[in-house]
Amino acid sequence: MMAKLALFITNLEGGGAERVLVTLANQFVHQGHQVDFLLAEKKGVYLKEVSPEVNLIDFGVRRMLRTLKPLQHYLRGESPDGLLSSLPYPNLFAVLAARLARMKTTVVVREANTPSFRIKQNPMKDKVFERLIIQFAYPHADYVVAVSKGVQQDLYRYRCIPEDRITLIYNPAYTQRLLQLRDEPVDHGWLTAGQPPVVLGVGRFDHQKDFATLMRAFALVRADRAARLLLLGEGPLRQELEALAQQLGITNEVSMPGFVENPFAYMRRAAVFVLSSHYEGFPNVLVQAMACGCPVVSTDCPSGPCEVLDNGRYGYLVPVGDAEGMAKAIKRVLDGIAPSVPEEWLLQFHEVHVAQQYLDRLLCRRSNSSNKKEVKIPCKK
Numbered sequence: 001m002m003a004k005l006a007l008f009i010t011n012l013e014g015g016g017a018e019r020v021l022v023t024l025a026n027q028f029v030h031q032g033h034q035v036d037f038l039l040a041e042k043k044g045v046y047l048k049e050v051s052p053e054v055n056l057i058d059f060g061v062r063r064m065l066r067t068l069k070p071l072q073h074y075l076r077g078e079s080p081d082g083l084l085s086s087l088p089y090p091n092l093f094a095v096l097a098a099r100l101a102r103m104k105t106t107v108v109v110r111e112a113n114t115p116s117f118r119i120k121q122n123p124m125k126d127k128v129f130e131r132l133i134i135q136f137a138y139p140h141a142d143y144v145v146a147v148s149k150g151v152q153q154d155l156y157r158y159r160c161i162p163e164d165r166i167t168l169i170y171n172p173a174y175t176q177r178l179l180q181l182r183d184e185p186v187d188h189g190w191l192t193a194g195q196p197p198v199v200l201g202v203g204r205f206d207h208q209k210d211f212a213t214l215m216r217a218f219a220l221v222r223a224d225r226a227a228r229l230l231l232l233g234e235g236p237l238r239q240e241l242e243a244l245a246q247q248l249g250i251t252n253e254v255s256m257p258g259f260v261e262n263p264f265a266y267m268r269r270a271a272v273f274v275l276s277s278h279y280e281g282f283p284n285v286l287v288q289a290m291a292c293g294c295p296v297v298s299t300d301c302p303s304g305p306c307e308v309l310d311n312g313r314y315g316y317l318v319p320v321g322d323a324e325g326m327a328k329a330i331k332r333v334l335d336g337i338a339p340s341v342p343e344e345w346l347l348q349f350h351e352v353h354v355a356q357q358y359l360d361r362l363l364c365r366r367s368n369s370s371n372k373k374e375v376k377i378p379c380k381k
Contacts (some may be wrong), residue, residue, distance in 0.1 A: 002032055002033055002034060003033045003034070003081045003082070003359075003362075003363055004033070004034045004036075004078065004079075004080045004081050005028055005033055005034065005035050005036070005080055005081060005082050005083075005084070005362060006035075006036045006037075006038055006074070006075075006078070006080040006082070006083045006084070006105075007021050007024065007025050007035065007036070007037050007038065007083075007084050007085070008038040008039075008067075008071065008083060008084070008085040008090050008093075008094050009021055009038075009039065009040075009085065009086055009087060009090050010039070010040045010041065010064060010087065010089070010090060011039055011040060011041045011042070011043050011044045012039065012042075012043065012044030012045070012046035012047050012050070013043065013044040013045065013046075014044070014045050014046065014259055015204075016112065016171070016284050017086040017087050017110070017112045018044065018046050019046060019049075019284070020086065020110075020112070020171050020172060020284070021037075021084070021086055022046050022049050022050055023172045023175055023177075023351050023355075024084070024172060024351075024354075024355055024358060025037050025050060025051070025054045026049075026050065026051040026054065027172070027351050027352065027355035028355060028359070029051050029053040029054055030051070031355065031359075033359075034055075035053075035054045035055065036054075036055045036057055036074075036078065036080065037050060037054050037055065037056050037057065038057045038059065038071065038074065039056065039057065039058055039059065040059050040061050040062070040063075040064055040066075040067050040090075041058065041059075041060065041061070041062060042056060042058035042060075045259070045261060049177070057074070059071070064089040064090065064092075064093060065093075067090075067093050067097075068093050068096060068097055068100075071093060071094070071097035072097040072100050072101045075097055075098060075101035075103050075105055076101045076103060079103055079104075079105065080105050081105065081106065081362065081363055081365065082105060082106040082107075082108060082361075082362025082363060082365075083098060083105050083106070083107050083108070083362075084108045084109075084110065084358065084362060085107075085108075085109050085110065086109070086110040086112055087110075087112060088130050088133050089133075091109035091110070091111075091133065091137060091138070091141075092133045092137045094107055094109060094141075095107060095109065095137040095138070095140050095141055096137070099140060104365055105365075106142045106143075106361070106362055106363070106364055106365050107140075107141045107142050107143075108141065108142060108143045108144075108145060108358070108361050108362055109137075109138060109141045109143075109144055109145070110144075110145040110147065111138075111144055111145065111146055111147065111151055111155060111281070112147055112281045112282070113151070113279070113280070113281035114150060114151050114154050114279050114280070114281055114302050114303045115130070115134060115151075115154055115155065115158075116154050116157070117154075117278070117279035117302060118130070118208075118279070119131060121207060121208065134155075134158055134160070134161075135158065135160045136160075138155075138160070138161050139160050139161050139162070139165075141165065142165065142361070142364065143165055143166075143167050143361045143364075144161055144165055144166050144167070145167055145168075145169050145358075145361070146166055146167065146168050146169075147168075147169065147170060147171055147281045147282035147304070148168070148170070148280075148281060148282045148303045148304040148307055149168060149303070149307055150302045150303020150304060150306075150307070151281050151282070151303050151304075152166055152168050153303075154302070154303065167361060169354060169357045169358060169361075170282060170348060170349050170354060171282045171284050171287070171349065171354065172349065172350065172351035172353075172354035172355060173282075173284040173285075173287035173288050173291075173349045174287055174288075174291050174346050174347070174349040174350045174351065175350075175351045176351070178264050178288060178291055178292070179291070181262045181264045181265060182264040182265055182267065182268040182291075182292045183265070183268065184262055184265045185265070186265045186266055186269060188230070188255070188257070188266070190228050190230060190255065191230075191266065191269040191270070195228070196226040196227050196228050197226075197227050197228070197270075197271035197272070197334055198227070198228050198229075198230050198269070198270045198271055199214075199218055199221070199227060199228070199229045199230070199270070199271065199272055199274060199330060200230050200231075200232070200266055200267060200270035200272070200273045200274070200289075200294070201214050201229070201230070201231045201232070201233075201273075201274050201275075201276065202231075202232045202233060202263045202266075202267075202273075202285050203232075203233050203275075203277070203285065204233050204234065204235040205231075205233055205234060205235030205236065205237040205238050205241060206235045206236060206237055207237070207278065208277055208278055208279060208280075209233075209235075209276065209277050209278075210276045210277055210278050210299075210320075210321065211231060211237070211241055211276060212237075212240070212241065212244055213276045213299075213321050213322075213323050213326065214229070214231075214274055214276040214326065215229065215241065215244050215245060215248060215250070215254070216244075216248065216323035217274075217276075217323040217324070217326035217327040217330060218250065218253075218254070218327070218330070219248040219249070219250050220323065220324065220327035221327050221330050221331055221334070222250055222253055225331075225334070227253070227271075227334065228253050228254070228255070229250070229253060229254045229255070230254075230255050230257075230266065230270070231254070231255070231256045232257065232258075232259065232260050232263050232266060233256075233258070233259060234258050234259050238256065241256065242256070263285075263288070264288060264292050267288060267289045267292035267294045268292045268293060268294065270289075270294050271294075271295075271333065271334055272294065272295050272296070272297060272330055272333040272334065272338075273285070273286075273289035273294045273295070273296045273297070274296070274297045274298070274326065274330065275296070275297070275298040275299060275305060276299055276326065277298075277299055277301050277320075278299075278301055278320055278321070279301050279302050279303070280301055280302070280303060280304045280305065281303060281304060282303070282304040282308075283298065283304045283305055283308060286298055286304075286305060286308045286309065286315070287308055287346065287349045290308075290314065290315070290341045290346060291346055295315065295333045295338035295339075296309070296314075296315035296316070297315060297316045297318065297326060297329040297330055297333060298315060298316070298317055298318070299317070299318055299319065299320045299321075299322075299326075300317040300318065300319060300320065301320050305317060308349075310345065313339065314339050314341045314345065315338075315339065315341075316329035316332065316333070
């Protein structure tokens, strides 16, 4: 039976949370549901990836606070069966708008990162505000989705959210679109036949991703063999990373071309993919690299890498900030010592499987009001 669903986020600028919601919106309409995608601002590189069957609604505001009234009005006027939001501020206003609208819409908020680690990195005013969101908004959602077991355990520690409302759903990182894009051509001379092996990193240039440790590890690799480092992304630490490359004497072996719309084609051709983060929620890029056939090395950071790699069975795990350990793992992969990843393992991250888990939560009220004797997942609110 067709349902009416709404997804809410700030915009569709490049980011993991934005890509996940686009994937889910497309999968929901593919399964026959009506989907409204609500944006504070209709902008971002992922707009063109949204299916034409998804109805994009632009609130036309720059400040998230100003989304409260139009979101409340939308909920009263359209009365969707379920509302899904992601990231702290959209999560806050999704919960507030639903309570003010007094509708029976099921509200599901998605926690995309490990809260305690994210909050530590924020300025003081943001620390306070994000704690308030978790303590006073999340308990009023029907479900809080944790994207990894580590995030789930972190949310348990706050003790303000009923444990039966915190539900684990991995990200839909393994998609049909990825399988199509990975074989597209790449306009980069380093990824052609006969060139030295390429070590690849993808992400925002900020403290969380810790590309500085990856650079130091690469310098150790480069000391005894030919190799190149390719970093895809942008962020506030670009100049610091460029300065570090110069300091390490690897400027000519490092390329930072910026954000690319199709990182999967790069993953398909790289010799090894490296995640160097201090912390994560769920590292989509690890699943994506494995789905592209690229061996992976990752820090054993909270949360997600250990789960995705099955405790190191499907990729090398190294301590956070350990450049020497990272370099040794990279060398092992370049020497041809890398585990293979079975298709069966990746299926738990497939978009169809993950979308169904979200639908089970978003449609819990409809399930409860139906005549079915058994309900797959009961609504907790």
